Amino acid sequence: xxxxxxxxxxxxxxxxxxxxxxxxxxxxxxxxxxxxxxxxxxxxxxxxxxxxxxxxxxxxxxxxxxxxxxxxxxxxxxxxxxxxxxxxxxxxxxxxxxxxxxxxxxxxxxxxxxxxxxxxxxxxxxxxxxxxxxxxxxxxxxxxxxxxxxxxxxxxxxxxxxxxxxxxxxxxxxxxxxxxxxxxxxxxxxxxxxxxxxxx
Amino acid sequence: xxxxxxxxxxxxxxxxxxxxxxxxxxxxxxxxxxxxxxxxxxxxxxxxxxxxxxxxxxxxxxxxxxxxxxxxxxxxxxxxxxxxxxxxxxxxxxxxxxxxxxxxxxxxxxxxxxxxxxxxxxxxxxxxxxxxxxxxxxxxxxxxxxxxxxxxxxxxxxxxxxxxxxx
Numbered sequence: 001x002x003x004x005x006x007x008x009x010x011x012x013x014x015x016x017x018x019x020x021x022x023x024x025x026x027x028x029x030x031x032x033x034x035x036x037x038x039x040x041x042x043x044x045x046x047x048x049x050x051x052x053x054x055x056x057x058x059x060x061x062x063x064x065x066x067x068x069x070x071x072x073x074x075x076x077x078x079x080x081x082x083x084x085x086x087x088x089x090x091x092x093x094x095x096x097x098x099x100x101x102x103x104x105x106x107x108x109x110x111x112x113x114x115x116x117x118x119x120x121x122x123x124x125x126x127x128x129x130x131x132x133x134x135x136x137x138x139x140x141x142x143x144x145x146x147x148x149x150x151x152x153x154x155x156x157x158x159x160x161x162x163x164x165x166x167x168x169x170x171x172x173x174x175x176x177x178x179x180x181x182x183x184x185x186x187x188x189x190x191x192x193x194x195x196x197x198x199x200x
Numbered sequence: 201x202x203x204x205x206x207x208x209x210x211x212x213x214x215x216x217x218x219x220x221x222x223x224x225x226x227x228x229x230x231x232x233x234x235x236x237x238x239x240x241x242x243x244x245x246x247x248x249x250x251x252x253x254x255x256x257x258x259x260x261x262x263x264x265x266x267x268x269x270x271x272x273x274x275x276x277x278x279x280x281x282x283x284x285x286x287x288x289x290x291x292x293x294x295x296x297x298x299x300x301x302x303x304x305x306x307x308x309x310x311x312x313x314x315x316x317x318x319x320x321x322x323x324x325x326x327x328x329x330x331x332x333x334x335x336x337x338x339x340x341x342x343x344x345x346x347x348x349x350x351x352x353x354x355x356x357x358x359x360x361x362x363x364x365x366x367x
Contacts (some may be wrong), residue, residue: 138289144218150222
């Protein structure tokens, strides 16, 4: 990826994120039996350090649920939840927060959200994207996001981040859902929309 | 990430927050009270030339040049490594942390610079802090600071010892 995405390309990616995370929100809502609101997603292509800052306060402790993505457009899906939100999710699933079961319950939420998101994205773009096994860690936001981005961006100049926020109605629980395509993958997402770098 | 900072002012604080698989590489000339901190992201530059601090192979010579330009004496330089965790057991970031640490050690070895302390590996993120004239420390998320190298005792450092952790 050259690192220069046009506004139109970013708009298109934001719309892809919007529809994909809408599908993911529906799945989560069915799983939890609660309404889930979706905020307008953000799409940004930034140098690594700026991308981490754009994702949130690097010093904040968060719970991250990460899924490697394989297929035509590899990358990662990363869900970030503040610790209080993670406890809320566990409560809604009837699991003791902080227990061993808690991580597996949060991983299951990662499975459901990740699969729904990637399915929706795949059916819009015709691109195959398969979620891997979720991993749950609680650490500094900077450490989590930087590590996932370092793997995704590699030697590319900029990191592309599609960031959606899901809010569970009536609960203090906001889940940030991020798609982090590997460098170069963005073209495969844009080409089916007629907006690949070559034509833009 | 991929950034670098150098200071020769006692009390100045250089910080890399939330190092996961990345390495915070500190180079210090304790006698001259000059130190630098690079936030290394990947082991090899593979033909890239910028940003230098992002890649271990470019970061080490660049950081040496920058601290020497700020008044450090090359033969007095000592290194401290912080970070290089394996945050995820599998997946995209296939232990970049260990590869980063290895690459930084190799590059320091080529330059003949001694590693005085390391806080590397594990599966937790760390914050690296260099306080000129005080110390270099590592801190786990939610944990206390572990001082790895004392920086007090410089040539003219006594006049303006910063408040805090100097021992």
